[in-house]
Amino acid sequence: MKVLVPVKRVIDYNVKVRVKSDQSGVDLANVKMSMNPFDEISVEEAVRMKEAGTVTEIVVVSIGPQQAQETIRTALAMGADRGILIKTDDMVEPLAVAKVLAKVVEEETPDMVILGKQAIDDDANQTGQMLGALLGWPQGTFASEVKSDGGKVHVTREIDGGLQTVALEGSAIVTTDLRLNEPRYASLPNIMKAKKKPIDMKAPEDYGVDLSPRLTIVKVTEPPVREAGEKVEDVSTLVGKLKTAGAV
Amino acid sequence: MAVLVIADHDNSALSDATAKTVTAAGKFGGDIDVLVAGKGAGDVAAAAAKISGVHKVLHVDGDAYEHQLAEAMEALIVPMMGGYDALFAPATTMGKNVTPRIAAKLDVMQLSDITGIEGADTFERPIYAGNAIMTVTSSDAKKVVTVRGTAFDAAPEGGSAAVESVDPAAGPFKSEFVSEEMVESDRPELTAAKRVVSGGRALGSSEEFDRIINPLADKLGAAVGASRAAVDAGYAPNDYQVGQTGKIVAPELYVAVGISGAIQHLAGMKDSKIIVAINKDEEAPIFQVADYGLVADLFDAVPELTGAL
Numbered sequence: 001m002k003v004l005v006p007v008k009r010v011i012d013y014n015v016k017v018r019v020k021s022d023q024s025g026v027d028l029a030n031v032k033m034s035m036n037p038f039d040e041i042s043v044e045e046a047v048r049m050k051e052a053g054t055v056t057e058i059v060v061v062s063i064g065p066q067q068a069q070e071t072i073r074t075a076l077a078m079g080a081d082r083g084i085l086i087k088t089d090d091m092v093e094p095l096a097v098a099k100v101l102a103k104v105v106e107e108e109t110p111d112m113v114i115l116g117k118q119a120i121d122d123d124a125n126q127t128g129q130m131l132g133a134l135l136g137w138p139q140g141t142f143a144s145e146v147k148s149d150g151g152k153v154h155v156t157r158e159i160d161g162g163l164q165t166v167a168l169e170g171s172a173i174v175t176t177d178l179r180l181n182e183p184r185y186a187s188l189p190n191i192m193k194a195k196k197k198p199i200d201m202k203a204p205e206d207y208g209v210d211l212s213p214r215l216t217i218v219k220v221t222e223p224p225v226r227e228a229g230e231k232v233e234d235v236s237t238l239v240g241k242l243k244t245a246g247a248v
Numbered sequence: 249m250a251v252l253v254i255a256d257h258d259n260s261a262l263s264d265a266t267a268k269t270v271t272a273a274g275k276f277g278g279d280i281d282v283l284v285a286g287k288g289a290g291d292v293a294a295a296a297a298k299i300s301g302v303h304k305v306l307h308v309d310g311d312a313y314e315h316q317l318a319e320a321m322e323a324l325i326v327p328m329m330g331g332y333d334a335l336f337a338p339a340t341t342m343g344k345n346v347t348p349r350i351a352a353k354l355d356v357m358q359l360s361d362i363t364g365i366e367g368a369d370t371f372e373r374p375i376y377a378g379n380a381i382m383t384v385t386s387s388d389a390k391k392v393v394t395v396r397g398t399a400f401d402a403a404p405e406g407g408s409a410a411v412e413s414v415d416p417a418a419g420p421f422k423s424e425f426v427s428e429e430m431v432e433s434d435r436p437e438l439t440a441a442k443r444v445v446s447g448g449r450a451l452g453s454s455e456e457f458d459r460i461i462n463p464l465a466d467k468l469g470a471a472v473g474a475s476r477a478a479v480d481a482g483y484a485p486n487d488y489q490v491g492q493t494g495k496i497v498a499p500e501l502y503v504a505v506g507i508s509g510a511i512q513h514l515a516g517m518k519d520s521k522i523i524v525a526i527n528k529d530e531e532a533p534i535f536q537v538a539d540y541g542l543v544a545d546l547f548d549a550v551p552e553l554t555g556a557l
Contacts, residue, residue: 016511017376026380094348095357120492122375124360129318129348138319138422141345144486154426158486159341160495161437162430166317169422178476178493179486214357218370218383226518229539231530235552238524241540247501247522248468248557 001148002057003046004110005080006101007039009064009071010121023219026121035071038116040078041176044183045146046114047079054148057081061104063097065089069199076194077186083199088211092204094122096211098130103207105135110171112153117142117175128175139173140166143180249278249368250303252328254321254337254346255296259286259314262295264440265338265395267402270299272395273336274403275365279303281332282409285324285416287314293411300406310416315425316342322349323417329354329390333368339394340439351392358392359384363399377492378515397439398498398519431485438488441471443501446490446517449477450506450527450546457483460546461505464554473497473517475507491516506546509534526550 011017011026012034018027035043049055058080062068065087072083086100105113118125132139140146140155144163147154153168158177186194204211232238242248251273256263266282273280280301284293285308293307306328312320325346329335335350337343339361351358363381364372370385371393438444445465451457457478465472474484476491490497492515502520507513509525509532517523518537525538528545535541542549 011376017379019380026376093357095352095355098352118493120377123377123492124358125344126348126351126358126360129345130352130358132318133322133349133352136422139345139349140423141318142341157341160439160487162428162487164315164428165426167424167426169424179480214388215359215384215386218385220375220380220382223374223378223381226537228536229523229541231535231541231543234544235542235549235556238540238542238553239556242501242522242524245522245539 001055001111002059002109003049003055004105004108004113005039005042005046005058005060005075006113006115006127007043007060007062007071007075008036008119009033009062009068010036010119013037013120019220019222023221025217025220033067035074036116036119038118038176040183041178041180042114042116043075043078043080044181045176048181050079059084059108059110061086061101063088063092063100072199073194074186076197077191078184079190082197084202085199086202086204086207088204090211091213092211093213093215094124094126095130095214096209097127098134099209100204100207101127101131102134103209112172112174114174114176117177128173132173137171137173138168139175140168141175142177143174144177145180146174249333250331251276251278251280251334251336252332253280253282254325254335254343255282255284255292256338256340256342257284257286257289257292259289260291262292263338263340264402265340265397266296267299268397268400269336269338269395270301270403271400272362272365274301276334276336276368278333281306283308283325285313285316285321287311297409297411298405298407300404302407302409305409305411306414307411308414308416312419312421313416316346317421317423317425318346318349319421319423320417320419321346322353323421325350326353332390334391334393336393336395339396343394347392347394354390354392356388356390356392357386358394359386360394361396362393363396377512379511396496398496431487435465436469436471438471438473438490438495439497441497442499443468443470444473444497444499445470445503445505446473446475446507447478447484447505448475448507449481451478451483454483460550464503464550467554467557468501475510475513504534504538505550507534508532509537
């Protein structure tokens with residue numbers, strides 16, 4: 001089985017984001033960037049499937065600036081086989097990303113695409129599902145367990161109130177949730193080896209997809225700040241305050 | 249103008265998130281129809297018809313809709329969208345799973361998890377886990393929107409819309425329901441609860457989590473939540489997780505026990521009306537958003553609080 005794993009370069013999840021003073025967006029200058037954490041989980045899952053012998057090849061694809069090549073290298077160091085960078089400096093919306101990925105799937109003919117359930121920058125949670133619709137493939141979103149047996153993929157999904165397992169027929173989309181696995185750190189020898197793995201350089205035009213955005217940003221602002229209240233001395237004071245506030 | 253709202257339900261009860269989505273659809277404008285797709289979900293359709301502001305309920309009954317799987321929902325809803333200007337769904341795991349497929353088929357860029365609407369094409373939504381708020385206009389002819397429940401009040405009862413039967417889409421579909429493992433609980437559902445008691449990693453084990461947190465939650469009639477750290481450590485099941493990547497809650501009272509207050513967690517609860525924090529580290533970031541902070545050992549303070557209420 002061949003697996004395609006799309007990865008996105010985003011602000012590192014430990015960085016406190018700052019809104020630009022002209023309200024045009026979030027300040028990305030001199031900020032640490034990393035692979036979207038959910039995408040790391042996707043890469044890890046694909047690598048584990050390869051180690052288990054169910055997957056023969058893992059192709060990683062990223063749509064983004066030149067530096068997204070580093071993100072692809074990280075995935076290659078974790079155990080992916082080769083990469084494709086579709087280079088653009090523009091912001092690409094999930095719909096356009098899904099359209100480009102659909103073209104990549106046509107070329108690469110993977111049996112499964114594993115994506116993060118959402119990117120932690122735009123928090124859209126759309127790309128995997130959109131790709132599924134464009135390809136006419138079934139989906140197992142928010143996966144906490146993925147098993148292949150007898151030609152069907154069984155995905156256990158984290159849903160409101162519990163877990164749900166679905167069986168998917170044929171080629172399938174999986175989107176990963178936090179508890180699917182714990183991604184490995186790449187070892188130094190594997191980082192060195194990854195430098196020799198091939199990355200194809202492409203442009204969005206190669207895929208003939210219109211990337212023009214459908215959404216126009218009016219402004220990006222700081223959320224309203226919640227003021228700290230007061231420290232209370234002891235439990236009885238706390239109970240008194242809550243009673244006065246009508247909370248209990 | 250007309251809006252189609254997808255109802256979220258379990259075939260017996262309509263979720264509160266649906267009535268909140270109706271409120272958001274009302275701000276968009278036009279006639280609001282609610283789609284109840286399920287199996288034996290007649291009671292749900294009747295409940296949807298009672299939501300004030302609903303024009304019509306479309307009731308679809310079929311095996312494929314018992315669990316509202318995305319592929320079957322896509323096949324049903326895409327052809328219906330010819331008659332609507334917008335599709336609204338609650339940003340529950342059902343809505344998040346289903347709507348992007350429809351948006352892609354309609355060639356529309358979806359607006360996820362909106363928290364505000366200005367007119368028919370301008371929407372407000374949180375990005376970066378709520379650390380920034382983005383206002384966007386959509387140039388698409390039709391809008392596909394998921395609605396963050398905590399940002400809108402539930403539309404009241406008082407309507408009497410007609411319920412119309414609609415045929416299910418013809419299958420078969422490429423996905424199939426296998427099993428479900430729902431957490432059994434007498435407590436209110438986390439995202440709909442008026443009070444929430446959440447525990448963090450400081451509880452140290454799942455036994456202590458249950459021993460300390462549950463009695464307080466029972467006393468308050470509260471739902472139980474947890475920080476990501478507590479869930480990752482196995483102290484609480486994953487659907488307890490409050491935060492950016494878990495559930496977003498905004499109850500009237502939120503009690504954070506032994507939770508330090510990572511940005512990730514604050515994103516999921518900072519819109520709560522009253523926040524109480526109990527933590528022995530007085531520098532914990534949770535105190536920066538708490539209305540009432542108690543610096544104390546939770547193993548003493550929480551049982552005392554439970555006893556005092």
